[in-house]
Structures are given as structure tokens and as C-alpha cells.
Amino acid sequence: MSKKNLPKDYFTRLQNQIIKDVNDIDDNLEASAPFLSCINKVNIYNVPDRYFVTNERNILNNQITKIMFLPKKIMGIAASLLIMISISWVVFNNTDQIELTAELDETVFIDYLLENTDDLDNATLITLNENNTISEEIDFEEISNEELSNYIETIVDDISIEDLAIINI
Amino acid sequence: MQEVKDAKILEMLSNDSQFDKGFELLVQKYQERLYWHIRNYVHFHQDADDIIQNTFIKVFKNIKGFESKSKLYTWMYRIATNESINYINKNKRHVHSNVDEHLIEFEEKLKADTYFDGDAAQLNLIKAISKLPLKQKTVFNMRYFDELSYADISEILDTSIGSLKASYHHAMKKVETHLKESQSYV
Structure with missing residues (x-):
């Protein structure tokens, strides 16, 4: 269709009509x-x-x-604390044979962290894992209860009451 | 109770010692508004309940990165809208061969819902809206039910005001046509 077949100012009037329709709705x-x-x-x-x-x-x-948004530091402390509590339980309750894996499977723990945290990247987790790996050559017989208690206390000092409450959730 | 200003809430959220209280005030101030926005989207309480939880988890996760480039509530509206759309897409249980079949099932489900109080005309309106394409439905809900300004909708959806007006116009015409046609069957 050529332009001359359209009514005069068709497109101008069409545009005005559309704008009027839109505004009328409101x-x-x-x-x-x-x-x-x-x-x-x-x-x-x-x-x-x-x-x-x-x-x-x-x-x-x-x-x-x-728990998803706990700061990295708290997650690291929480991991250390859990491992230490686990060790102390084993040391205090079983002096003949030490079976760390029975109390805390680190793989499961790390997998849980990977699935449930956004803040921890793989490198951090590997570091955390390495730092918390207990050498099988350690002679636990040589660690006194007092030394162990002191170590746990130094970790606990870094954690506020609020942090502990969150960790315990 | 006097409503706490957004600026005050944001100030509290930026301070670790006041974060929990700030987040509590944020939830108190916005949970109902966001809930009804979501509910108009998904219609059923159970779905809206899931989405509002997810929305606030996202808000919690990202609030520290909120840069005040937009208004706080438009930013939260955007999260709620996205969560609603994701939820709808994720929960598309089965695809109906035609729209009518879907509408019949939808209508029956809504009528049986304890938490739906609408009369026949209101139910008909919901059916008309549910037939709209997603963008038109979004704009229609925000403008008609939530009564948001075009400027705010533009900020939420990151779309020009002209485009929003056109979407609303098309949506309104389709809704009106549906209502008119269903009236003629009565």
C-alpha cells in the first residue's frame, strides 16, 4: 500500500491514540x-x-x-573444635587403641561444608583439612590430660558465647 | 507502631553488632508486602510460603552487598519476583495439551483451596491473568494489585517505562476480552 492511500497524518494520529489508550487505562x-x-x-x-x-x-x-553464612574463621574454629572434642573423647575413653575415624569422619565433614557453605572455597577447605589432619604417628599416650585441656581452652577462648550458640544449633 | 525507615535498617545491617536486630526489622516491615506480591503470582498459600522463605534467605545472603543504587523495597521485590518465576518454572509438573484443560484444573484446585475467598467474578479474573504471558502477568500484578508506580516497576524489572506501559496495555486488553467473553456465556 502506498503512502497516498492512507488518511492524512495517519501515523501521527495512531501514535497519539495509542498513548491516549495507555494513559486512559490508569x-x-x-x-x-x-x-x-x-x-x-x-x-x-x-x-x-x-x-x-x-x-x-x-x-x-x-x-x-x-549456618550457611558463618564466617570462615568460625567455620575453621568449629571444625578444629569438633576434631579436638572427638580426640579428647577417644583419649579419655580408650587408651588401648585409638580409632579416630570412628568418631569423626573428616571426609563426611568436609563434604557437608562444601554442600552447605558458599563462603568456603576448595583451597580453604584443603588447608583446613591439612591443618586438622592428625598424624597417625602421634603418640597419644604422651599427651597429658592437662596439655589437652589447655589446648582446648585456647581454642575456646577465641569463640564468643554467641558463636558457640550458633555452632550448637 | 511506627515504621522504621529503610535508611535506619540499612545502617543497622551494616553494623555487625546490630545486624540481627536490623534483619528482624527488615522482615517485620516487608514480609507481608512481599508475601502478597508473591501470592498474587502463585495463588496458593503453600507455594507462597515456600517462596517467601527463599526470598528472605536470598535477602539475608546478599544484603551486605546491597549498594543503595535502587530502593531497598524495589531490590527485594526483584528478588521475590525472580524467586516466584524460578519456583513456577521448577514446579511445572506436567504440560497440558491445551490451555483450557490447564485452566479447568487450576480453577478446581483454587476453588478447593481453604485460603481462597474469591467470588465467581474474582475467580474469573484470576483465570484471565493466569493466561497472560509471564512478562505481562508480572507487570499487570505489580500495577493493578500492588499499585506500584511505573518508575518503581521499571527499577524492579529493569525495563523502560514505555515498554512497561505497552505491556500493561496489552495485558489489560486481554483480561478485558476474557472477562467480556466469559460474561457473554453466562
């Missing part, structure tokens, strides 16, 4: 959408009793959220 819903404007605009959904109180509590107490 300014005059009754005229532009009479069926829609007849529908009562109220909230048609409801929620269980006290839902928003419960929901707020759920969000704030979300344990996964808290």
Missing part, C-alpha cells in the same frame, strides 16, 4: 476496561491464623540460613 479504568472495573478489588486470599507472626519467627530462626 486515568479512567471504567471507560477503558468496564468489565474489569466491575470486579471488586479486594484481597481474595487469606492465610492461616497468626501466619505472619509464625513466618517472621521461621525466617529469623532459620538454622540453615545462619
